[in-house]
Amino acid sequence: xxxxxxxxxxxxxxxxxxxxxxxxxxxxxxxxxxxxxxxxxxxxxxxxxxxxxxxxxxxxxxxxxxxxxxxxxxxxxxxxxxxxxxxxxxxxxxxxxxxxxxxxxxxxxxxxxxxxxxxxxxxxxxxxxxxxxxxxxxxxxxxxxxxxxxxxxxxxxxxxxxxxxxxxxxxxxxxxxxxxxxxxxxxxxxxxxxxxxxxxxxxxxxxxxxxxxxxxxxxxxxxxxxxxxxxxxxxxxxxxxxxxxxxxxxxxxxxxxxxxxxxxxxxxxxxxxxxxxxxxxxxxxxxxxxxxxxxxxxxxxxxxxxxxxxxxxxxxxxxxxxxxxxxxxxxxxxxxxxxxxxxxxxxxxxxxxxxxxxxxxxxxxxxxxxxxxxxxxxxxxxxxxxxxxxxxxxxxxxxxxxxxxxxxxxxxxxxxxxxxxxxxxxxxxxxxxxxxxxxxxxxxxxxxxxxxxxxxxxxx
Amino acid sequence: xxxxxxxxxxxxxxxxxxxxxxxxxxxxxxxxxxxxxxxxxxxxxxxxxxxxxxxxxxxxxxxxxxxxxxxxxxxxxxxxxxxxxxxxxxxxxxxxxxxxxxxxxxxxxxxxxxxxxxxxxxxxxxxxxxxxxxxxxxxxxxxxxxxxxxxxxxxxxxxxxxxxxxxxxxxxxxxxxxxxxxxxxxxxxxxxxxxxxxxxxxxxxxxxxxxxxxxxxxxxxxxxxxxxxxxxxxxxxxxxxxxxxxxxxxxxxxxxxxxxxxxxxxxxxxxxxxxxxxxxxxxxxxxxxxxxxxxxxxxxxxxxxxxxxxxxxxxxxxxxxxxxxxxxxxxxxxxxxxxxxxxxxxxxxxxxxxxxxxxxxxxxxxxxxxxxxxxxxxxxxxxxxxxxxxxxxxxxxxxxxxxxxxxxxxxxxxxxxxxxxxxxxxxxxxxxxxxxxxxxxxxxxxxxxxxxxxxxxxxxxxxxxxxxxxxxxxxxxxxxxxx
Numbered sequence: 011x012x013x014x015x016x017x018x019x020x021x022x023x024x025x026x027x028x029x030x031x032x033x034x035x036x037x038x039x040x041x042x043x044x045x046x047x048x049x050x051x052x053x054x055x056x057x058x059x060x061x062x063x064x065x066x067x068x069x070x071x072x073x074x075x076x077x078x079x080x081x082x083x084x085x086x087x088x089x090x091x092x093x094x095x096x097x098x099x100x101x102x103x104x105x106x107x108x109x110x111x112x113x114x115x116x117x118x119x120x121x122x123x124x125x126x127x128x129x130x131x132x133x134x135x136x137x138x139x140x141x142x143x144x145x146x147x148x149x150x151x152x153x154x155x156x157x158x159x160x161x162x163x164x165x166x167x168x169x170x171x172x173x174x175x176x177x178x179x180x181x182x183x184x185x186x187x188x189x190x191x192x193x194x195x196x197x198x199x200x201x202x203x204x205x206x207x208x209x210x211x212x213x214x215x216x217x218x219x220x221x222x223x224x225x226x227x228x229x230x231x232x233x234x235x236x237x238x239x240x241x242x243x244x245x246x247x248x249x250x251x252x253x254x255x256x257x258x259x260x261x262x263x264x265x266x267x268x269x270x271x272x273x274x275x276x277x278x279x280x281x282x283x284x285x286x287x288x289x290x291x292x293x294x295x296x297x298x299x300x301x302x303x304x305x306x307x308x309x310x311x312x313x314x315x316x317x318x319x320x321x322x323x324x325x326x327x328x329x330x331x332x333x334x335x336x337x338x339x340x341x342x343x344x345x346x347x348x349x350x351x352x353x354x355x356x357x358x359x360x361x362x363x364x365x366x367x368x369x370x371x372x373x374x375x376x377x378x379x380x381x382x383x384x385x386x387x388x389x390x391x392x393x394x395x396x397x398x399x400x401x402x403x404x405x406x407x408x409x410x411x412x413x414x415x416x417x418x419x420x421x422x423x424x425x426x427x428x429x430x431x432x433x434x435x436x437x438x439x440x441x442x443x444x445x446x447x448x449x450x451x452x453x454x455x456x457x458x459x460x461x462x463x464x465x466x467x468x469x470x
Numbered sequence: 471x472x473x474x475x476x477x478x479x480x481x482x483x484x485x486x487x488x489x490x491x492x493x494x495x496x497x498x499x500x501x502x503x504x505x506x507x508x509x510x511x512x513x514x515x516x517x518x519x520x521x522x523x524x525x526x527x528x529x530x531x532x533x534x535x536x537x538x539x540x541x542x543x544x545x546x547x548x549x550x551x552x553x554x555x556x557x558x559x560x561x562x563x564x565x566x567x568x569x570x571x572x573x574x575x576x577x578x579x580x581x582x583x584x585x586x587x588x589x590x591x592x593x594x595x596x597x598x599x600x601x602x603x604x605x606x607x608x609x610x611x612x613x614x615x616x617x618x619x620x621x622x623x624x625x626x627x628x629x630x631x632x633x634x635x636x637x638x639x640x641x642x643x644x645x646x647x648x649x650x651x652x653x654x655x656x657x658x659x660x661x662x663x664x665x666x667x668x669x670x671x672x673x674x675x676x677x678x679x680x681x682x683x684x685x686x687x688x689x690x691x692x693x694x695x696x697x698x699x700x701x702x703x704x705x706x707x708x709x710x711x712x713x714x715x716x717x718x719x720x721x722x723x724x725x726x727x728x729x730x731x732x733x734x735x736x737x738x739x740x741x742x743x744x745x746x747x748x749x750x751x752x753x754x755x756x757x758x759x760x761x762x763x764x765x766x767x768x769x770x771x772x773x774x775x776x777x778x779x780x781x782x783x784x785x786x787x788x789x790x791x792x793x794x795x796x797x798x799x800x801x802x803x804x805x806x807x808x809x810x811x812x813x814x815x816x817x818x819x820x821x822x823x824x825x826x827x828x829x830x831x832x833x834x835x836x837x838x839x840x841x842x843x844x845x846x847x848x849x850x851x852x853x854x855x856x857x858x859x860x861x862x863x864x865x866x867x868x869x870x871x872x873x874x875x876x877x878x879x880x881x882x883x884x885x886x887x888x889x890x891x892x893x894x895x896x897x898x899x900x901x902x903x904x905x906x907x908x909x910x911x912x913x914x915x916x917x918x919x920x921x922x923x924x925x926x927x928x929x930x931x932x933x934x935x936x937x938x939x940x941x942x943x944x945x946x947x948x949x950x951x952x953x
Contacts, residue, residue, distance in 0.1 A: 259478060262474050262478070263471055263474040263475055263478060264471065266471065266473060266474050303507070308509075312509075315509075316511075318496055318504060319504050319505070319507065319510045319511075319512060319513075320512065321493070321496045321497050321501075321504075322496060322497060322500065322501040322502075322503075322504030322505050323501075323504075323505060323510075323512040323513070324497060325497055325498070325501050326497065326498055334512075335511075335512050335515060338511055338512065352493065352496075352497060356497065357493055357494060357497035357498055360493050360497070361490060361493070364486055364489055364490060364493070367486070368482070368483070368486045371479075371482050372479055372482065375475055375478060375479040375482070378475050379472050379475055379476070384471065387471050387472075387475070388471070391471075391475050391478060394482075395478055395482065398482040398485060398486070399485075401485075401486070401489075402485040402486070402488075402489065405489045405492075405493075406485075406488070406489060406492065409489065409492035409493055409495075409496055410492060410496075411488055411489065411492045
């Protein structure tokens with residue numbers, strides 16, 4: 011009886027295209043700005059680089075139109091903007107360090123970005139439906155833990171900057187923790203969607219908290235021990251916090267039980283405190299955190315102090331791109347890229363970057379809310395939260411909210427493994443969001459059938 | 471599972487809110503504190519990048535900033551490095567240290583509030599901020615003469631214009647080359663600085679206005695005589711005992727005259743004669759008669775106990791607070807614990823020369839902005855009236871006689887009436903005494919007052935030795951001004 015209108019639901023692709031042009035525009039403007047501030051002229055390769063970057067972004071956009079038409083329209087522009095700003099800042103540090111564009115870190119980062127985008131689009135082609143990933147739950151879990159522990163292996167494991175979180179194969183060095191983050195999120199999602207009923211229902215109520223049965227504590231204890239292992243043997247507080255936090259958050263989402271958070275926090279605090287008591291390197295980190303400007307701390311490392319002074323030099327509005335001295339801080343293009351932005355773009359610029367991250371994470375969580383299947387929900391929530399946690403660990407580390415650790419700022423920092431992992435993460439989020447936002451196929455089919463029925467009877 | 475995801479997104483909000491707060495604290499609330507940290511290299515580079523003002527002697531810069539190609543933009547140069555080292559101080563990675571570089575840093579660097587208007591206009595015109603130029607009162611000829619006079623000796627020379635208080639020369643030996651500390655290679659600068667601080671003779675200390683101070687020896691007799699004449703009971707003809715050694719009360723010790731001879735064949739001398747031959751027993755006796763309070767008061771009127779800024783801070787000279795009779799007698803010949811700066815003794819000479827009025831010493835004639843406008847100009851001010859003009863005239867009479875026919879004959883300048891007083895200050899057993907000379911000339915229209923000390927330059931117990939070492943230097947310095 012009722013007339014079914016055939017208004018197509020908005021895919022948001024046009025919005026995405028406009029935002030994408032804006033994002034590339036901002037990056038281009040930043041690049042020109044940097045050139046004017048440092049050499050007084052527009053950088054010679056501007057047109058080629060700008061068009062190249064635009065081309066890569068548009069290619070991704072076209073793939074989305076084709077393969078994930080209903081994917082969230084904000085994710086790609088945000089990531090494009092962050093990645094581009096990172097490239098500009100890395101190039102800026104190259105200039106300050108006197109590195110030519112051909113042998114600079116920025117060019118390498120640009121190539122890694124292109125490769126990361128290629129892999130991310132490939133993921134969209136290969137993974138037609140995120141639920142396929144659930145089949146690989148245990149493989150992903152095993153691979154994730156192996157990658158996590160790989161840097162501890164004798165020959166290929168490599169210690170850099172006090173943390174043993176690198177593996178080195180010939181000329182290539184790689185931070186497997188970034189990829190492990192993805193694999194473990196897949197594993198946790200698959201595992202928890204299976205076991206959530208057992209973990210959430212059974213248990214005894216004490217003091218208003220429903221505590222799990224002792225035998226259900228197994229997984230959290232394993233995750234706890236693994237993360238402590240990372241902290242103690244790889245000396246990497248950041249990764250340790252990231253993995254354990256990711257696990258506890260996903261456990262909470264799966265079971266809806268606050269007691270898991272209480273247990274998780276207790277375990278982590280106890281573990282971290284024990285590690286503090288037992289290991290010198292953890293104590294050093296805490297000293298640097300609490301007494302950054304004490305002579306003892308400065309003797310060990312003045313990196314954090316320099317980063318803070320850089321941010322202070324930027325003040326509210328920043329020195330302007332190319333006008334500050336972010337290169338005075340060690341690792342200004344990777345772990346300390348946030349203070350570099352703080353110095354040159356000021357508090358306002360840094361706020362903008364943080365807001366971009368918040369938007370990215372909240373769009374991911376929104377995707378999780380809209381997804382209909384439990385696995386997708388868990389995976390989207392886990393991936394988004396891992397991004398948030400990583401930002402918190404990185405930015406909190408350089409702004410003295412928590413002890414400094416060696417993680418990269420997603421999309422901004424120089425580092426190939428980080429780019430590959432995070433672009434892939436976004437590709438998976440796009441895939442899930444496409445599924446979440448896509449109108450239910452059966453309704454459309456019914457409508458189509460209904461329409462067809464009013465027209466002609468098929469003769470063939 | 472949606473409720474926990476919503477709570478999770480709230481937690482994400484909290485995490486990021488904490489980051490916004492920490493960022494605000496660093497970049498806004500505590501930014502000024504962080505920027506003001508002495509180890510903040512960015513602030514250092516920013517200050518280096520601003521063209522620092524010059525320090526001029528006459529029309530010649532003795533400190534200037536020249537553009538460089540390195541990241542610091544400007545290199546500080548000291549064309550006559552060692553000669554003016556204690557006047558300029560140096561500008562290095564340690565900041566502005568010593569001399570005018572330090573005490574006039576806000577003006578030289580351009581950060582002074584006095585330059586506020588100019589800074590604002592620079593902001594709008596886009597002109598690069600520039601520090602102000604400091605024009606000193608130094609007379610290059612006098613400074614040069616003082617430097618040559620001291621030669622390789624340790625010691626100091628201060629020359630003042632008695633009528634204004636303008637510092638004409640300030641030399642402290644040993645000196646140093648500020649160029650070696652102003653370089654842009656931190657390791658080299660560190661090494662040079664370490665060497666200088668480790669040298670036993672402490673070349674970085676400006677002995678003219680600071681350091682460990684010196685016992686004044688017999689030049690302090692001018693202050694004692696001023697106290698006696700001012701009290702009204704004494705004239706230059708008052709008769710004082712002048713034996714080879716003065717018996718001191720309360721102790722078996724005596725106060726011997728130098729060379730252990732009586733000051734006159736009769737064993738008695740007039741005050742004027744006592745000054746001319748620098749008679750220790752007579753001044754010991756005189757000091758005990760006028761009393762410690764009168765002596766301290768007179769010293770204070772010459773500026774003892776004050777710490778004037780020239781604009782470098784001058785260490786206060788002092789007469790001990792508690793003195794018994796023998797200590798008072800010792801103090802009256804400038805021994806015991808009387809401690810002075812050469813600057814203070816130059817002020818004593820200048821005060822007497824200027825008919826009793828001590829002018830505040832100053833080293834900065836004017837401050838000139840980068841647009842050549844005068845920002846500040848010296849305004850000579852009276853510090854104290856140390857003695858009455860009558861007493862000053864009597865003292866001048868005595869001091870002229872000292873140069874004409876007494877211990878200070880080496881300071882005579884043909885055709886000029888020179889007033890002066892020698893000193894030989896002992897400072898420890900078995901060490902050579904410090905040789906002192908304070909003087910001014912011409913006595914009736916003083917153009918320059920000088921204090922000279924040559925460390926370990928005299929022979930203990932021989933007054934003429936002080937005169938023979940320090941007086942010729944003072945003479946050279948005065949001649950440089952009077953030419």
